[in-house]
Amino acid sequence: MRPAFSIIFLTTLTGAGQGLFLLLYATEMLHAAVTPGFYIGGSLLVLGLSALGLLASFFHLGHPSRSWRAMTMWRTSWLSREVIVLMGFLGMVLLYLLAHWSGLGLTAVLGGMASVLALGLFVCTGMVYVAIKVMKEWVSPLTVANFFLMGCASGATLASAYALVGAPDLVPHFIEVALIATLLALLGRSAALIRNARLKPTTTLQSAIGIRHPRIVQKAQGAMGGSFNTREFFHGKSDAFIRAIKPAFITLAFVVPLALLAAGLSRPWLLPLVFVLQYLGLLAERWFFFAEANHPQNLYYQIIS
Amino acid sequence: MTMRPLHDPMAKPPSQEPCVVRTTTCYMCACRCGIRVHVRDGEVRYIEGNPEHPLNKGVICAKGSSGIMKQYSPARLTRPLLRKPGSERGANEYTEISWDEAYALLEARLRKLRATDPKQFALFTGRDQMQALTGLFARQFGTPNYAAHGGFCSVNMAAGMIYTIGGSFWEFGGPDLERARLFFMIGTAEDHHSNPLKSAIAKFKRNGGRFIAINPVRTGYAAIADEWVPIKPGTDGALMLALIREIIALGLYDRDFLTRYTNSGQLVNQDPTSNDFGMMMRNPEGDVINPLRPHNFYWWDRHTAAPVATHTEGTDPALFGEFFMGSTPVKPAFQLLKERVYACTPEWAEGITGIPADTIRRLAHEMGVTARDQKIELPIAWTDCWGQQHESVTGSPVAFHAMRGLAAHSNGFHAIRALAILMSLLGTIDRPGGFRHKSPYPRAIPPNARPPKGPQAVKPNTPLDGAPLGWPESPDDLFVDEAGQPVRIDKGFSWEYPLSAHGLMHNVITNAWRGAPYPIDTLLLFMANMAWNSSMNTRNIRNMLVDKREDGEYKIPFIVVCDAFQSETTAFADLILPDTTYLERHDCMSMLDRPISEYEGPTDAVRIPVLPPKGECRPFQEVLIELASRLQFPAFTTAEGQRKFKDYPDFIVNYETAPGSGIGFLTGWRGKHGEKSMRGEPNPMQWEMYAKNNCFHHETLPPSYQYMRNWNRGYMQWAQQAGLRRDNDPIVIHIYSEFLQSFRLAAQGKRPGKQPPDNLRHRVDTYFDPLPFWHESLEQHQSDNVRYPLNAITQRPMAMYHSWDSQNAWLRQIHAHNYLYVNSATAQAAGVEDGGWLWVESQWGKVRCLCRYSEAVEPGTVWTWNAIGKSSGAWGLAADANESQKGFLLNHLISEELAANGEGQRFSNSDPVTGQAAWYDVKVRIYPAQPDEAKHSWPQFDTMKAIPGMGRLPAWLSFFAGKGGQ
Amino acid sequence: MTQLALVIDLNVCVGCHACVTNCKQWNTSGSAGPLLDANPYEADPTGTFFNRVQTFEVGTYPNTQTVHFPKSCLHCEDPPCVPVCPTGASYKRKEDGIVLVDYDKCIGCKYCAWACPYGVREFDEQRKVMTKCTLCVDRIYDEALPESERKPACVLACPAGARIFGDVHDPESEASVAISDNGGYALMPECGTQPANHYLPRRKTALKIQNEQLYRSANPLKVEGTAPLPPSSEDFAT
Ligand SMILES: Nc1nc2c(c(=O)[nH]1)N[C@H]1C(S)=C(S)[C@@H](COP(=O)(O)OP(=O)(O)OC[C@H]3O[C@@H](n4cnc5c(=O)[nH]c(N)nc54)[C@H](O)[C@@H]3O)O[C@H]1N2
Numbered sequence A: 001m002r003p004a005f006s007i008i009f010l011t012t013l014t015g016a017g018q019g020l021f022l023l024l025y026a027t028e029m030l031h032a033a034v035t036p037g038f039y040i041g042g043s044l045l046v047l048g049l050s051a052l053g054l055l056a057s058f059f060h061l062g063h064p065s066r067s068w069r070a071m072t073m074w075r076t077s078w079l080s081r082e083v084i085v086l087m088g089f090l091g092m093v094l095l096y097l098l099a100h101w102s103g104l105g106l107t108a109v110l111g112g113m114a115s116v117l118a119l120g121l122f123v124c125t126g127m128v129y130v131a132i133k134v135m136k137e138w139v140s141p142l143t144v145a146n147f148f149l150m151g152c153a154s155g156a157t158l159a160s161a162y163a164l165v166g167a168p169d170l171v172p173h174f175i176e177v178a179l180i181a182t183l184l185a186l187l188g189r190s191a192a193l194i195r196n197a198r199l200k201p202t203t204t205l206q207s208a209i210g211i212r213h214p215r216i217v218q219k220a221q222g223a224m225g226g227s228f229n230t231r232e233f234f235h236g237k238s239d240a241f242i243r244a245i246k247p248a249f250i251t252l253a254f255v256v257p258l259a260l261l262a263a264g265l266s267r268p269w270l271l272p273l274v275f276v277l278q279y280l281g282l283l284a285e286r287w288f289f290f291a292e293a294n295h296p297q298n299l300y301y302q303i304i305s
Numbered sequence B: 001m002t003m004r005p006l007h008d009p010m011a012k013p014p015s016q017e018p019c020v021v022r023t024t025t026c027y028m029c030a031c032r033c034g035i036r037v038h039v040r041d042g043e044v045r046y047i048e049g050n051p052e053h054p055l056n057k058g059v060i061c062a063k064g065s066s067g068i069m070k071q072y073s074p075a076r077l078t079r080p081l082l083r084k085p086g087s088e089r090g091a092n093e094y095t096e097i098s099w100d101e102a103y104a105l106l107e108a109r110l111r112k113l114r115a116t117d118p119k120q121f122a123l124f125t126g127r128d129q130m131q132a133l134t135g136l137f138a139r140q141f142g143t144p145n146y147a148a149h150g151g152f153c154s155v156n157m158a159a160g161m162i163y164t165i166g167g168s169f170w171e172f173g174g175p176d177l178e179r180a181r182l183f184f185m186i187g188t189a190e191d192h193h194s195n196p197l198k199s200a201i202a203k204f205k206r207n208g209g210r211f212i213a214i215n216p217v218r219t220g221y222a223a224i225a226d227e228w229v230p231i232k233p234g235t236d237g238a239l240m241l242a243l244i245r246e247i248i249a250l251g252l253y254d255r256d257f258l259t260r261y262t263n264s265g266q267l268v269n270q271d272p273t274s275n276d277f278g279m280m281m282r283n284p285e286g287d288v289i290n291p292l293r294p295h296n297f298y299w300w301d302r303h304t305a306a307p308v309a310t311h312t313e314g315t316d317p318a319l320f321g322e323f324f325m326g327s328t329p330v331k332p333a334f335q336l337l338k339e340r341v342y343a344c345t346p347e348w349a350e351g352i353t354g355i356p357a358d359t360i361r362r363l364a365h366e367m368g369v370t371a372r373d374q375k376i377e378l379p380i381a382w383t384d385c386w387g388q389q390h391e392s393v394t395g396s397p398v399a400f401h402a403m404r405g406l407a408a409h410s411n412g413f414h415a416i417r418a419l420a421i422l423m424s425l426l427g428t429i430d431r432p433g434g435f436r437h438k439s440p441y442p443r444a445i446p447p448n449a450r451p452p453k454g455p456q457a458v459k460p461n462t463p464l465d466g467a468p469l470g471w472p473e474s475p476d477d478l479f480v481d482e483a484g485q486p487v488r489i490d491k492g493f494s495w496e497y498p499l500s501a502h503g504l505m506h507n508v509i510t511n512a513w514r515g516a517p518y519p520i521d522t523l524l525l526f527m528a529n530m531a532w533n534s535s536m537n538t539r540n541i542r543n544m545l546v547d548k549r550e551d552g553e554y555k556i557p558f559i560v561v562c563d564a565f566q567s568e569t570t571a572f573a574d575l576i577l578p579d580t581t582y583l584e585r586h587d588c589m590s591m592l593d594r595p596i597s598e599y600e601g602p603t604d605a606v607r608i609p610v611l612p613p614k615g616e617c618r619p620f621q622e623v624l625i626e627l628a629s630r631l632q633f634p635a636f637t638t639a640e641g642q643r644k645f646k647d648y649p650d651f652i653v654n655y656e657t658a659p660g661s662g663i664g665f666l667t668g669w670r671g672k673h674g675e676k677s678m679r680g681e682p683n684p685m686q687w688e689m690y691a692k693n694n695c696f697h698h699e700t701l702p703p704s705y706q707y708m709r710n711w712n713r714g715y716m717q718w719a720q721q722a723g724l725r726r727d728n729d730p731i732v733i734h735i736y737s738e739f740l741q742s743f744r745l746a747a748q749g750k751r752p753g754k755q756p757p758d759n760l761r762h763r764v765d766t767y768f769d770p771l772p773f774w775h776e777s778l779e780q781h782q783s784d785n786v787r788y789p790l791n792a793i794t795q796r797p798m799a800m801y802h803s804w805d806s807q808n809a810w811l812r813q814i815h816a817h818n819y820l821y822v823n824s825a826t827a828q829a830a831g832v833e834d835g836g837w838l839w840v841e842s843q844w845g846k847v848r849c850l851c852r853y854s855e856a857v858e859p860g861t862v863w864t865w866n867a868i869g870k871s872s873g874a875w876g877l878a879a880d881a882n883e884s885q886k887g888f889l890l891n892h893l894i895s896e897e898l899a900a901n902g903e904g905q906r907f908s909n910s911d912p913v914t915g916q917a918a919w920y921d922v923k924v925r926i927y928p929a930q931p932d933e934a935k936h937s938w939p940q941f942d943t944m945k946a947i948p949g950m951g952r953l954p955a956w957l958s959f960f961a962g963k964g965g966q
Numbered sequence C: 001m002t003q004l005a006l007v008i009d010l011n012v013c014v015g016c017h018a019c020v021t022n023c024k025q026w027n028t029s030g031s032a033g034p035l036l037d038a039n040p041y042e043a044d045p046t047g048t049f050f051n052r053v054q055t056f057e058v059g060t061y062p063n064t065q066t067v068h069f070p071k072s073c074l075h076c077e078d079p080p081c082v083p084v085c086p087t088g089a090s091y092k093r094k095e096d097g098i099v100l101v102d103y104d105k106c107i108g109c110k111y112c113a114w115a116c117p118y119g120v121r122e123f124d125e126q127r128k129v130m131t132k133c134t135l136c137v138d139r140i141y142d143e144a145l146p147e148s149e150r151k152p153a154c155v156l157a158c159p160a161g162a163r164i165f166g167d168v169h170d171p172e173s174e175a176s177v178a179i180s181d182n183g184g185y186a187l188m189p190e191c192g193t194q195p196a197n198h199y200l201p202r203r204k205t206a207l208k209i210q211n212e213q214l215y216r217s218a219n220p221l222k223v224e225g226t227a228p229l230p231p232s233s234e235d236f237a238t
């Protein structure tokens, strides 16, 4: 696939926001001694990230003005569900924020609902990709799990950095959570990589054109200047680039953060940097997530002449 | 939430005028399908095949379906343009002028040339469908320097078959796939009969017919063949001879057909000392039937063992043996054929063609047994020219089709003659299931038109007394001067290319530039891209066009180009005449030229404009009528010296080939009220009647006239009366050609009359063999075949017409540039990568291009799609368009002349019999381009500038009829 | 239930692209249009086409098949492109099984194109909506057309008659008969999409000549007294 930056930003930003929110809510549930301001600021951060993600996603749409329609097909479409849950999550976080701000209480209930929505959103986002049956790289529970783990990891890293200002006492705890989440994310993502490396395509050129012969080679795809199908489904990068990006994102999104988070226990000023690095790593990870997926339609679009 | 769609997919576009539907004839290619053009709010909404049209019966091709985009091409020329005074030719700088100025300029120039030396004006046309008019114009002007694309296209096909069976493939006849069971397609990628052929092949396959393709490459038609027989280019002649040998050796030939309808049984003089050696024995007292073409031949009657007049009742000719007539040894022509092919074993052919001998044998068996055992018999009674009545029409279901893969080689004439003979052996000429003629064919062998006979035929202010082109029957018909030297600028009908029935357009520029045989003044090119894909040796040809004499004048002083688009050639014009497109003009596909005839009878067709001309465009037809009137050509002027025809439609209606002949350009609805067909007085309502009848006229012959037309008395009488034939004598197939022998006798000094110059005697002696033989192509013969081991050829892509369609926004998305297809093993051996850049080099030049591996090409052949590569900026394309940056033209590698022979003489790179351009003879080698070389094709030329009147290049095009294109 | 579809006969398709450009011209000025062409006269021209013809080579020289392969939306019976669409713009018509895009609902998210295994949807970069083969729904029901012409543009254009249009649920239809008689098959059956469009495979007509057939008593050579050699296992001609 050709990775679309709008979707990369949407999923990474909201993912971090969801992770951050889950941690905020957990903090509240564990009755940590922090001011409402911490939750308000945190919620603002969550809203900001998600809003940015949402904004980015609009760039993906041909007709953003009609985007409300995307909520209509929740019965069948995970994308529709994702939009609804995302809106619900944003709304609920906003209510949660207002509740903290107004001091009216109900934060536990609202936060709980928002957390459920955050979790649901991870599921929806993951399922958007799992639902594309033909994309073998995506059709795995690991997809949902990894969206969740990477959201939590980046959310927790962000939380630890954020806590530097709002709740310095919590920093070590957040770092611990971030370490665990990042480690799990590393495991989950590695598992997905290993799985995908072993995938055998069930769809072949033979089944694509219905001719049983071991040697079939395309000579013309019917459009020498390219078409939507040659643009949308190919990353357009060299094999060398693809080979390089895999270790790069693993290092940047997981290995370096693990090391620096540990170092962050003693050098907390590192934490904002860790978040930035991890986020960059996750951008690369998400880019690769799309690029790695080899759509069977590509069997039909291999060669011009 | 409503599930009802908001967008009603069945709604009509809002507030549009209803579509107006008009019928006309397509000209996105030379096939000439009937189309229905839907026009909405002044724009074409849809072009569909006309289901009522006999040719395409409703289907349409990729090009025809893209006609709309032709109208919006930015390359459209819209005003007459004169090369800017002081600017250099080729620099592409023009000023707009009015038509009045353009006419005045042309009139003055042409008037002077006509009054002094008409030869100084040369008119050459490309893929033109109005040769009846362009030819008439040249003839009336008095210049012999006229021809169309035929000479560089497929004159070998025309001549090879017409000199053998009186008809040919190409636009003159074809395979009866409706009834055939076995079909051999040889060297054809697309051909002129594009749509009908596709329909016929598909139907043939559905009906369980067996389809065998003989071609170095497997694409298009060959793709759906049941068997692909890869062959080395230029070797089909050897294959045909081996097949003939097998058929004869096994007795799989149709003896009844051969004896009655061919000259197989005719006795040939075998006395080597005689001046008539190799000529048919004739009975001076015998019945000549037609004094212009005497038929007083002999058979050797098997029953009486004595010579008899051919077709004598109750006799049966011997096909084999050697006999004596008096002291003269004689042999039946068929015996000579048998002797000729004796050494042509399948093993011999295998060594030449690369086709396993067993395969050759099997092919012969398949065709021979199918022809013999699956006879078709139609209960149609008919009478032959000798008066014998036949209860039925029989045929053999073995059909062939061949085109430029055979024709475009310097040995093509004989290969094609061999094919025609093979078809005749199987008895498949104008019979069901085999080859069928299309009117005006069959014609006499050879047809009656003769070229002018010598320099005296060209006189100031005087029309030629015949057509500029024709069909020589003997050396005396050659168009040469006292010294045997050519009179035509292209050296057509000279001893170098005696049977060049369609001229040699590919040598015009070189000859004119060199001034040999003489320099000319004005060259008018119509519908031909001679500075690009229609020339060989393109790079040098472009230089010749701008080369100057010592006095500073161009070597070709004045070049006029009439085109509808800015092509590579318009850049070399001094005067550009903007033509209309096919949707904007009247036109006719005349019986006097190459009509769209069907097997069942003559058919002609017209175009009627469906759109107004763009800008200042004028149909070239109108230009010719205007000039002919201004120059007061006799045929265009009344007895009182007045202009005879108002315009082209008026001309078409009222012109008659001779006063009162009743024969004009169109055969339909003649007679005062349109009550006559084929022949009759002019009918003022003729155009309207064509318009009402889907723009065609089809005369269905009675079934008894539809077959065996070479020898069908009823048909012959009808054809003569209809003006299709001058005579009504039978057209006996020339298995053995004494006409060819007459040239050989002249070369041997055994014949009075015109004599070849001494330096050509050997050449004529060699190639004017009365029986087909195979020889290496002339180019190959001269090439270093170790250094240049590969054959390079082109093919027609189905979705592009020559150079025309790169300007077409839809079609160019299908073929934006071209690759060189190389057999994977060959490419790997040369170190060339799939998709990589490589050099292709011939002894004449080299080009850099992209490679594509293929398993569908014979290892000794490389090929590419024809004419996709373009010069930068031409055709209204951006300077960096794929066509010029990744596309390439193979023509740079092909020379229009062969290397000089021992005497320093350079012949055209053409068939020595017909002058057919030998496009597919070139030998090449390939090697990879270096990694540091530029990643674009080579050669490149200066980017052509847009010229006044051309359109802009929109970044986006989203055509919606009635709302425009952007 | 009706399921309209195309049956494409690879046995006779010569790869002429008539169906490609005829589809374009019909649809660009029809209910699905206008269909964009970008860089129409520049480098790498590209545009919206509902139907493409591709070429494949099967096997190795000299046993090579060249296969021309036209492909447009297959109007799947279980079309993955429909349920994933978040707006309902992508839909399958109940009455005839045609899968369409509602251009007025489509937000251009391209998700449907991801779900389709066949690469037949094309995003229109100018109108910013997804487009695809409509099975010429604005032709096939047009009562202003004579019945014989109420067929998709590509079908009427195809010179080889390689495209059959009809109801594949009606076992009597020409399309169904063609499928069952000629071994019609669906693309990527493993995807479970149940394409309505089918393809007919290459069929080969062979001819076997027996040696005995070569030698007949009524051989014309005998007339001349030079009978051919009797059949032997290999070379008759020498
Ligand atoms: N779409 C489209 N249609 C066209 C045209 C066009 O440009 N585009 N041009 C029109 C014109 S002007 C013409 S003349 C006709 C030509 O129609 P075709 O005769 O079909 O022309 P080519 O494409 O030259 O095809 C030549 C074929 O011969 C094969 N070949 C080459 N050398 C040999 C050989 O030595 N032996 C054998 N057996 N095969 C050989 C090539 O591989 C190729 O398949 O097409 C007409 N129709």
Ligand SMILES: Nc1nc2c(c(=O)[nH]1)N[C@H]1C(S)=C(S)[C@@H](COP(=O)(O)OP(=O)(O)OC[C@H]3O[C@@H](n4cnc5c(=O)[nH]c(N)nc54)[C@H](O)[C@@H]3O)O[C@H]1N2
Binding pocket: B125, B126, B127, B128, B149, B152, B153, B154, B526, B527, B528, B529, B530, B533, B534, B535, B562, B563, B564, B565, B566, B567, B579, B580, B581, B582, B620, B794, B795, B801, B802, B803, B804, B866, B867, B890, B891, B919
């Ligand atoms: N390498 C190689 N070269 C070949 C061949 C080959 O097989 N291989 N084939 C040869 C053959 S067979 C042929 S016939 C020639 C092609 O012969 P040409 O007839 O020269 O074909 P084009 O090159 O397309 O040039 C035709 C010109 O006509 C113009 N034109 C199109 N429509 C109209 C119109 O309505 N009015 C006017 N006035 N002009 C119009 C086009 O713009 C173009 O400039 O190519 C030959 N060249």
Ligand code: SF4
Binding pocket: B026, B027, B028, B029, B030, B031, B032, B033, B056, B059, B060, B061, B062, B063, B064, B065, B194, B195
């Ligand atoms: S085959 Fe030629 S004439 Fe017929 S529709 Fe196609 S382009 Fe037009």
Ligand code: SF4
Binding pocket: C072, C073, C074, C075, C076, C079, C080, C081, C082, C099, C115, C116, C117, C118, C119, C120, C121, C132, C193
């Ligand atoms: S082919 Fe693709 S677009 Fe068409 S119905 Fe099937 S899945 Fe949908």
Ligand code: SF4
Binding pocket: C084, C085, C086, C087, C088, C089, C090, C101, C105, C106, C107, C108, C109, C110, C111, C112, C113, C129, C130
């Ligand atoms: S692009 Fe349009 S049709 Fe496709 S899924 Fe999105 S909204 Fe639906």
Ligand code: SF4
Binding pocket: C022, C023, C024, C026, C027, C050, C051, C072, C132, C133, C134, C135, C136, C152, C153, C154, C155
């Ligand atoms: S059915 Fe209509 S829309 Fe579909 S490919 Fe054919 S012509 Fe195009």
Ligand code: SF4
Binding pocket: C012, C013, C014, C015, C016, C017, C018, C019, C020, C053, C068, C070, C157, C158, C159, C160, C161, C162, C163
């Ligand atoms: S129009 Fe017919 S023959 Fe031509 S490519 Fe399309 S399906 Fe094949």
Ligand SMILES: [Mo]
Binding pocket: B149, B152, B153, B154
């Ligand atoms: Mo041609």
